Amino acid sequence: MKQILSTKYLPFISIFSLIALIPLVISKDQYAMVLVTTVLLYAVLASAWNIIGGMAGQLDLGAGAYIGLGAFTTGTLLTRWNITPWIGMFIGGFVSVSFAILIGLPLFRFKIKELWYALTSSALVEVLRIVFLMWDEVGGPTEKYLPGGGDNALYSLRFSTYIPYFYIILIFLVIVIYLNHRIRNSKLGFSLLALGEDEDAAEVLGVDARGNKLKALMIYSFIVGTVGGLYACLYGFLHPSFFSTEISTEVVILGIVGGMGITYGPFLAAIFLVSFREYLRAALGGELAGLYLAVYAVVLIVVALFQPRGIAPLFRRLFEKVIRSLGGREHESSAKASS
Amino acid sequence: MLDMTVQSIITGLMMGVIYALITLGISIVFGVLNVVNFAHGDFVMFSMYLSYMIGTALVWDAVQTPLITIPVLFIFGFIVYYLIIDRTLRQMYVVQLAVTVGLQIFMRSMALIIWKAQPRALQYSIIQGNIQIGPYTILTSRLVAAIISLIFIAGIAWFLNKSWAGSAMRAASDDLDMASLVGVNYRRTYALTFAIGSALTAVAGGLLMSFQQTDPVGGIRFGFLSWCVLALAGLGSIPGLIISGMIVGVAETVTITFFDPRSRLLVIYGIFILVLWFKPRGLFGRK
Amino acid sequence: MNHPPKLQVNNLTVNFGNLMAVNNVSLEVYPGEIAGLIGPNGAGKTTTFNAITGLIIPSSGKVFFNGHDITGMLPHKICRLGMSRTFQVIKAFAHMTVEETVRVGAYNRCNEKNVYKKVDQIIKLCDLADLRDKLCSDLGLAILRRVELARALATEPEMLLLDETGAGLNQTELLSFMDLLRKINMEYSITLLVVEHVMQMVMGVCSRIVVLDSGEVIATGNPESISTNPKVIEAYLGKRVPQCY
Numbered sequence: 001m002k003q004i005l006s007t008k009y010l011p012f013i014s015i016f017s018l019i020a021l022i023p024l025v026i027s028k029d030q031y032a033m034v035l036v037t038t039v040l041l042y043a044v045l046a047s048a049w050n051i052i053g054g055m056a057g058q059l060d061l062g063a064g065a066y067i068g069l070g071a072f073t074t075g076t077l078l079t080r081w082n083i084t085p086w087i088g089m090f091i092g093g094f095v096s097v098s099f100a101i102l103i104g105l106p107l108f109r110f111k112i113k114e115l116w117y118a119l120t121s122s123a124l125v126e127v128l129r130i131v132f133l134m135w136d137e138v139g140g141p142t143e144k145y146l147p148g149g150g151d152n153a154l155y156s157l158r159f160s161t162y163i164p165y166f167y168i169i170l171i172f173l174v175i176v177i178y179l180n181h182r183i184r185n186s187k188l189g190f191s192l193l194a195l196g197e198d199e200d201a202a203e204v205l206g207v208d209a210r211g212n213k214l215k216a217l218m219i220y221s222f223i224v225g226t227v228g229g230l231y232a233c234l235y236g237f238l239h240p241s242f243f244s245t246e247i248s249t250e251v252v253i254l255g256i257v258g259g260m261g262i263t264y265g266p267f268l269a270a271i272f273l274v275s276f277r278e279y280l281r282a283a284l285g286g287e288l289a290g291l292y293l294a295v296y297a298v299v300l301i302v303v304a305l306f307q308p309r310g311i312a313p314l315f316r317r318l319f320e321k322v323i324r325s326l327g328g329r330e331h332e333s334s335a336k337a338s339s
Numbered sequence: 340m341l342d343m344t345v346q347s348i349i350t351g352l353m354m355g356v357i358y359a360l361i362t363l364g365i366s367i368v369f370g371v372l373n374v375v376n377f378a379h380g381d382f383v384m385f386s387m388y389l390s391y392m393i394g395t396a397l398v399w400d401a402v403q404t405p406l407i408t409i410p411v412l413f414i415f416g417f418i419v420y421y422l423i424i425d426r427t428l429r430q431m432y433v434v435q436l437a438v439t440v441g442l443q444i445f446m447r448s449m450a451l452i453i454w455k456a457q458p459r460a461l462q463y464s465i466i467q468g469n470i471q472i473g474p475y476t477i478l479t480s481r482l483v484a485a486i487i488s489l490i491f492i493a494g495i496a497w498f499l500n501k502s503w504a505g506s507a508m509r510a511a512s513d514d515l516d517m518a519s520l521v522g523v524n525y526r527r528t529y530a531l532t533f534a535i536g537s538a539l540t541a542v543a544g545g546l547l548m549s550f551q552q553t554d555p556v557g558g559i560r561f562g563f564l565s566w567c568v569l570a571l572a573g574l575g576s577i578p579g580l581i582i583s584g585m586i587v588g589v590a591e592t593v594t595i596t597f598f599d600p601r602s603r604l605l606v607i608y609g610i611f612i613l614v615l616w617f618k619p620r621g622l623f624g625r626k
Numbered sequence: 627m628n629h630p631p632k633l634q635v636n637n638l639t640v641n642f643g644n645l646m647a648v649n650n651v652s653l654e655v656y657p658g659e660i661a662g663l664i665g666p667n668g669a670g671k672t673t674t675f676n677a678i679t680g681l682i683i684p685s686s687g688k689v690f691f692n693g694h695d696i697t698g699m700l701p702h703k704i705c706r707l708g709m710s711r712t713f714q715v716i717k718a719f720a721h722m723t724v725e726e727t728v729r730v731g732a733y734n735r736c737n738e739k740n741v742y743k744k745v746d747q748i749i750k751l752c753d754l755a756d757l758r759d760k761l762c763s764d765l766g767l768a769i770l771r772r773v774e775l776a777r778a779l780a781t782e783p784e785m786l787l788l789d790e791t792g793a794g795l796n797q798t799e800l801l802s803f804m805d806l807l808r809k810i811n812m813e814y815s816i817t818l819l820v821v822e823h824v825m826q827m828v829m830g831v832c833s834r835i836v837v838l839d840s841g842e843v844i845a846t847g848n849p850e851s852i853s854t855n856p857k858v859i860e861a862y863l864g865k866r867v868p869q870c871y
């Protein structure tokens with residue numbers, strides 16, 4: 001049993017061990033550190049989206065709302081009551097969950113079209129942005145800087161380099177991808193996939209549409225809310241622009257381009273698209289600041305039209321081919337297990 | 340106080356008719372294709388920019404610009420349908436919707452690149468001036484816009500009920516299998532529907548330019564407004580649509596008059612959520 | 627027929643706007659039988675199924691299952707009580723394999739441990755072993771109907787509603803399908819209510835038949851009495867002749 005377990009998770013463990021070594025190589029290069037950290041951050045968000053979007057088939061456009069809620073909860077707890085973000089970010093996760101339930105509860109009722117959830121979650125981001133813009137005690141139009149750093153770095157989660165953040169986010173990513181894997185192979189996962197395919201058919205097979213979708217939404221919003229807390233510490237300030245429509249749509253694009261319902265799909269998409277975006281931003285600069293989003297949009301549309309299951313299956317085929325040409329037949333089963 | 344209330348209600352009612360016109364486009368596309376075009380608000384924004392460009396280049400009045408923008412947006416709708424929407428119809432619903440989100444981001448960032456972030460407005464309109472009724476002022480431009488909107492809504496309603504293409508659209512929205520049995524070519528019907536929905540934003544865009552400015556993120560607001568009107572109206576009732584548009588319009592202007600103008604989206608979102616909580620089929624919906 | 631009915635439908639009515647799709651329909655299905663529900667196109671058979679299984683809420687009338695009032699109950703709860711169905715217009719899980727599809731149904735009564743056994747059992751029963759790793763989107767309609775039956779069986783129902791599951795089968799397939807129905811009825815003691823246009827099948831497996839026309843019950847009885855009933859013949863001749871393969 002132990003043996004099987006270790007071969008099954010071998011690719012998983014080796015890939016993440018390799019990633020963990022990255023800072024040793026590039027820690028001097030600040031720009032590269034920012035890039036890999038950003039990639040991991042988006043990979044976490046998109047992998048979490050995979051649960052509600054990829055599996056349950058709900059077009060959730062609310063990631064920006066949950067990030068903002070998590071960030072403001074964590075940041076405000078730290079500045080006002082000096083509560084460490086290590087705790088604050090989980091409280092932020094719960095705040096996000098409660099908002100998510102507030103919109104999930106009415107909209108996941110049986111026979112209410114998926115569309116309304118998509119619209120509501122997308123609008124939630126913009127609405128919360130305005131609320132926090134107007135709510136001067138907590139938000140307001142100017143940045144609110146977080147205290148800490150220096151001696152207090154660990155307590156206030158405010159480090160002067162990206163390396164600690166990199167590892168924290170990497171741990172998040174490992175957890176989220178493992179969670180994805182577990183859900184995908186459990187009753188919840190099968191229920192969600194069935195709901196995503198056809199709600200009527202799933203219901204008459206005994207799948208509780210509302211209950212399962214709510215579970216998926218709660219897991220997703222908790223993760224994103226928690227990441228939001230981290231996000232605030234990473235930037236070192238709070239601003240209503242954290243409630244960002246761009247982030248929400250980017251998360252969706254990564255989830256779909258990567259491959260819906262596929263555990264490692266969003267991570268793959270994040271590696272390519274986020275690096276590409278950062279490259280574009282560096283290469284084109286201010287004048288064409290909006291261009292990367294246009295490119296993202298085109299990638300989304302092209303993938304949706306010509307490769308609707310995302311890029312992950314392509315990579316899987318490539319991977320299997322490479323393994324086979326190396327002559328390692330015994331690895332084939334492990335390649336499968338990693339999906 | 341009372342005067343201000345009445346004044347803002349009057350303004351809101353007139354704005355509401357334009358919102359109803361914008362929503363009509365979403366509504367017929369949703370009814371027939373069962374897809375909501377997330378980019379619809381950005382179509383409005385795009386139309387407004389087109390009106391702006393035509394208005395400045397040809398020194399036309401804003402209300403004349405739809406003469407050109409209607410055909411442009413109609414063809415644009417056709418192209419978008421055949422190029423993108425048509426190919427996603429057999430895919431999962433998430434993907435269908437997400438593609439229109441992609442379209443939305445694309446249009447918004449293109450607008451940012453082409454027209455930059457600063458708002459644009461046309462110089463003046465021939466329908467300037469106001470009508471004074473007792474203590475109340477009615478901006479002529481808004482009144483004209485509301486009346487033209489009503490005419491277009493009525494025209495579309497007539498088209499849906501009386502023409503063959505209209506019945507094909509209704510048939511396709513009721514039951515696609517039956518519709519194809521009686522010889523409705525669903526792709527052409529879908530394309531026509533999408534193109535009409537798109538052309539309606541050209542009308543609205545021209546009318547809005549006669550008294551408003553446009554900016555690249557304006558699409559968010561119009562998208563928002565029309566979803567709320569759609570949620571209120573449900574599907575299938577044109578008078579319901581107009582009344583819902585007016586409710587949203589009045590809610591908006593009253594908020595602007597008496598509270599913080601920034602909070603107008605909050606009020607609209609509040610209505611939106613409440614309707615979805617308590618009347619998920621809309622106040623007037625049949626389907 | 628001294629048992630209380632397994633399924634009892636009382637004065638069921640469903641309107642779509644002005645259209646009375648189902649009008650004051652009452653029927654009973656008794657434990658252990660295979661009952662048939664037939665009628666010309668548009669008679670309201672599918673709509674009756676939808677109202678029984680909770681996919682639409684009837685305008686009026688009551689549905690009892692094992693004596694419980696299940697009118698307007700959510701479909702998954704009805705399934706937990708022991709009733710599932712198939713669909714006339716296939717609702718396949720396109721991106722899932724046959725095995726995964728069956729597993730969705732199996733979770734209705736199984737936990738993570740014994741779900742595999744259930745899936746294997748059902749796949750064997752429905753003769754899908756060769757196809758178990760195929761994606762549903764790669765399969766033909768006739769096989770998808772069998773997959774739908776399989777996933778419904780996996781929920782371990784006491785009663786199954788089959789909506790034209792035999793449509794589009796050739797003669798040999800039809801005969802083996804009829805055997806399968808008899809088998810699940812006898813060996814697993816599952817009560818069946820089948821909607822079918824293929825007369826050979828209805829007459830072959832059903833012990834009792836209910837005939838619908840324009841939303842109303844026009845006849846009830848055993849196969850022989852139905853096939854000679856003048857009202858039934860008129861209903862069919864006036865519309866479309868039932869397909870005979």
Ligand SMILES: Nc1ncnc2c1ncn2[C@@H]1O[C@H](COP(=O)(O)OP(=O)(O)OP(=O)(O)O)[C@@H](O)[C@H]1O
Binds near residue numbers: 645669671
């Ligand atoms: N969702 C719906 N909205 C409006 N009318 C409907 C709807 N579903 C069914 N109908 C109508 O209700 C009537 C009964 O339809 P139903 O599908 O129940 O018939 P059926 O007996 O199953 O026919 P078939 O043999 O063709 O399957 C038909 O006239 C149909 O057009």
Ligand SMILES: [Mg+2]
Binds near residue numbers: 671672673714
């Ligand atoms: Mg039917």
